[in-house]
Amino acid sequence: MKILVCISHVLDTTAKISFTDGGKSYDKNNIQFIISPYEELALTRALELKEAGEGTITVINVGEAETEPTLRKALAMGADDAIRVNANPTDAMFVAKQIAEVVKQENYDIIFTGKESIDYNGGQVGEMVAEMLDIPSITSVSHIDLNGNTADLQREMDGGYEKVSCDFPFVASGQKGIAPEARIPAMRGIMMARKKPLKVIEAVEANLATEVKNHTLPEPKGACVMIEPDNAKELIRLLHEEAKAL
Amino acid sequence: MNFDLSDDQKMIRDAVRDFAQREIKPVAQELDEKAQFSVELTKKIGEMGLFGMYLPEQYGGQGMDTLSYIMAVEEIARVDSSQAATLAAHNSLGIGPLYYYGTEEQKMKYLPQLCTGNALWAFGLTEPDAGSDSRGTKTKAFVENNEWVINGSKIFITNGASDLAIGATVQAVTGEDEKGRKEYTTVIVEKGTKGYSTVPMHGKMMWRASDTAELYFDDCRVPESNLLGKIGEGSKIMLSTLDNGRLSIGAMGLGLAQGAFDLAMQYSHERKQFGKFIYTFQNTSFNMADAATKIELARNLLYKACWLKDNKRPFAKEAAMSKLYCSEIAKEVADVAVQIHGGYGLMKDYDIERFYRDQRLLQIGEGTSEIQRLVISRYLSDEFLGK
Ligand SMILES: Cc1cc2nc3c(=O)[nH]c(=O)nc-3n(C[C@H](O)[C@H](O)[C@H](O)COP(=O)(O)OP(=O)(O)OC[C@H]3O[C@@H](n4cnc5c(N)ncnc54)[C@H](O)[C@@H]3O)c2cc1C
Numbered sequence: 001m002k003i004l005v006c007i008s009h010v011l012d013t014t015a016k017i018s019f020t021d022g023g024k025s026y027d028k029n030n031i032q033f034i035i036s037p038y039e040e041l042a043l044t045r046a047l048e049l050k051e052a053g054e055g056t057i058t059v060i061n062v063g064e065a066e067t068e069p070t071l072r073k074a075l076a077m078g079a080d081d082a083i084r085v086n087a088n089p090t091d092a093m094f095v096a097k098q099i100a101e102v103v104k105q106e107n108y109d110i111i112f113t114g115k116e117s118i119d120y121n122g123g124q125v126g127e128m129v130a131e132m133l134d135i136p137s138i139t140s141v142s143h144i145d146l147n148g149n150t151a152d153l154q155r156e157m158d159g160g161y162e163k164v165s166c167d168f169p170f171v172a173s174g175q176k177g178i179a180p181e182a183r184i185p186a187m188r189g190i191m192m193a194r195k196k197p198l199k200v201i202e203a204v205e206a207n208l209a210t211e212v213k214n215h216t217l218p219e220p221k222g223a224c225v226m227i228e229p230d231n232a233k234e235l236i237r238l239l240h241e242e243a244k245a246l
Numbered sequence: 247m248n249f250d251l252s253d254d255q256k257m258i259r260d261a262v263r264d265f266a267q268r269e270i271k272p273v274a275q276e277l278d279e280k281a282q283f284s285v286e287l288t289k290k291i292g293e294m295g296l297f298g299m300y301l302p303e304q305y306g307g308q309g310m311d312t313l314s315y316i317m318a319v320e321e322i323a324r325v326d327s328s329q330a331a332t333l334a335a336h337n338s339l340g341i342g343p344l345y346y347y348g349t350e351e352q353k354m355k356y357l358p359q360l361c362t363g364n365a366l367w368a369f370g371l372t373e374p375d376a377g378s379d380s381r382g383t384k385t386k387a388f389v390e391n392n393e394w395v396i397n398g399s400k401i402f403i404t405n406g407a408s409d410l411a412i413g414a415t416v417q418a419v420t421g422e423d424e425k426g427r428k429e430y431t432t433v434i435v436e437k438g439t440k441g442y443s444t445v446p447m448h449g450k451m452m453w454r455a456s457d458t459a460e461l462y463f464d465d466c467r468v469p470e471s472n473l474l475g476k477i478g479e480g481s482k483i484m485l486s487t488l489d490n491g492r493l494s495i496g497a498m499g500l501g502l503a504q505g506a507f508d509l510a511m512q513y514s515h516e517r518k519q520f521g522k523f524i525y526t527f528q529n530t531s532f533n534m535a536d537a538a539t540k541i542e543l544a545r546n547l548l549y550k551a552c553w554l555k556d557n558k559r560p561f562a563k564e565a566a567m568s569k570l571y572c573s574e575i576a577k578e579v580a581d582v583a584v585q586i587h588g589g590y591g592l593m594k595d596y597d598i599e600r601f602y603r604d605q606r607l608l609q610i611g612e613g614t615s616e617i618q619r620l621v622i623s624r625y626l627s628d629e630f631l632g633k
């Protein structure tokens with residue numbers, strides 16, 4: 001069993017973001033970066049699958065040298081080796097092309113991504129990789145078990161679940177539930193991660209499909225106005241005159 | 247100068263922080279209330295690899311530096327002192343002397359299991375009549391038929407009696423030199439040895455979920471090869487063990503102060519009086535500014551002492567300074583944090599109540615603040631007089 005887990009290197013969810021370069025990028029100074037949470041869960045499940053049977057887990061990131069600590073963490077959690085495609089991950093198409101290229105050469109049985117990365121929330125890379133390789137893509141996976149030559153997966157749907165089974169290879173995007181909680185690397189794992197291979201490869205040529213014009217932050221939330229429970233009149237007045245909701 | 251942690255050190259700190267939040271925080275208050283030592287949690291700490299972090303791999307350790315270990319203690323203490331006490335005492339006092347002074351055979355026999363969290367080791371120095379003045383030791387040992395025969399007792403011994411405790415390094419008087427001065431020696435005693443009994447001490451104000459014990463030796467016989475180090479080397483072993491131990495007690499003070507600060511920061515941004523968050527009152531925010539400054543100073547001092555040790559420089563003076571300063575500011579910051587919580591800070595439902603009690607040991611255990619000042623002042627005069 002060969003599993004590839006695609007790891008994006010994203011800002012910590014609590015980070016305060018300030019945009020630079022006319023809103024095209026953001027200030028990376030003093031910001032903590034993490035493994036995007038859905039991918040961390042997918043990696044955790046991949047580790048459990050490996051521990052229950054056998055196989056290897058490779059983690060991959062398309063990014064510049066600054067993302068290596070994030071890959072090292074994935075190695076500390078238990079992945080066997082890591083690949084960094086040395087390029088600025090400009091858009092989903094570009095990233096997907098890089099990953100597809102690696103998969104073509106290595107023949108992984110399962111390619112995990114997260115449901116979406118929690119920075120740009122694109123949610124496209126996994127599907128694009130599957131399309132480029134002409135293999136199935138199963139999205140929003142909240143559970144996966146291996147069953148001989150196939151896998152049984154559960155997908156989260158609006159108000160319910162869908163169970164599917166699928167032959168290898170396939171792409172699965174993990175979401176909440178795929179593992180109960182992300183594995184915390186133990187000290188032994190952190191020390192072993194130092195010695196595990198982290199291969200840096202150059203990117204293949206890929207045209208940009210999209211271009212970011214700029215980003216904006218949501219308007220700051222207004223102050224909360226408290227109204228006495230028996231003052232419905234005031235509530236209606238505020239909704240009408242201030243919030244213009246009525 | 248470079249104040250950056252390495253990527254590994256950051257990963258270690260963050261992993262221990264996540265572990266403390268996930269595994270310790272949810273149970274800390276209940277274990278404290280019930281004064282219950284948790285075997286389960288201690289094993290989890292072992293699975294994380296926090297016991298023997300600084301030992302080489304051949305002894306079951308992780309081969310990490312002192313600073314990484316100290317940050318781990320700090321992160322645990324930020325959430326709960328009892329668990330930090332189990333961790334710090336086992337590492338510094340339990341594992342430390344065996345590693346630094348044990349024979350290869352002794353190291354291979356004890357250290358691998360002591361790194362797993364399935365077994366704990368204690369350091370028995372303090373006695374009813376020998377606290378700050380360890381020369382008051384009355385426990386005696388002599389050799390007879392290739393065995394040490396030990397008689398006496400120890401008090402306040404961390405990790406001495408729980409279900410995971412498997413033995414202790416014990417300081418005993420083994421004779422007198424030609425000038426009539428007592429000769430101190432350290433001996434290894436395994437739990438289960440005839441004549442050795444341990445009794446848990448109850449009714450602690452602080453560290454309630456950590457194991458504190460009395461040890462009794464009644465014609466307790468152990469093989470002569472259980473000698474740790476050399477005969478007469480006991481004081482040296484004890485003093486160097488305490489130098490290392492001071493770093494970890496410092497880490498407990500720093501972590502507790504940081505944890506109390508975090509709680510006060512949160513509370514003062516939620517609690518409103520006179521229509522305003524209490525943080526906006528100048529006395530609150532100025533107290534927080536002072537607390538943050540003290541914590542910053544404490545961290546810089548403690549990390550520097552670790553850096554000295556990791557770079558094989560003398561660090562004993564800085565270790566004593568760190569122990570003194572970190573434990574004193576833990577008291578001050580916990581006090582301010584309770585004040586900021588008002589009446590709620592006195593209630594057991596609020597973590598700060600536990601922090602306030604737990605800090606009190608830090609100025610007493612492993613050498614009181616007065617003894618730290620004594621140690622520091624001796625170094626100062628030695629330096630001044632060029633000794
Ligand atoms: C929870 C807990 C865990 C402990 N764990 C361990 C352990 O694992 N192993 C171990 O061996 N011990 C342990 N101890 C013992 C601890 O190290 C002693 O309590 C400490 O060294 C102080 O000794 P004492 O309590 O006898 O106080 P005393 O020495 O009687 O001190 C009383 C007061 O007199 C002051 N004083 C004493 N001498 C001087 C002096 N020369 N100059 C100025 N002031 C002085 C002290 O500073 C203090 O204020 C533990 C204690 C506690 C409470």
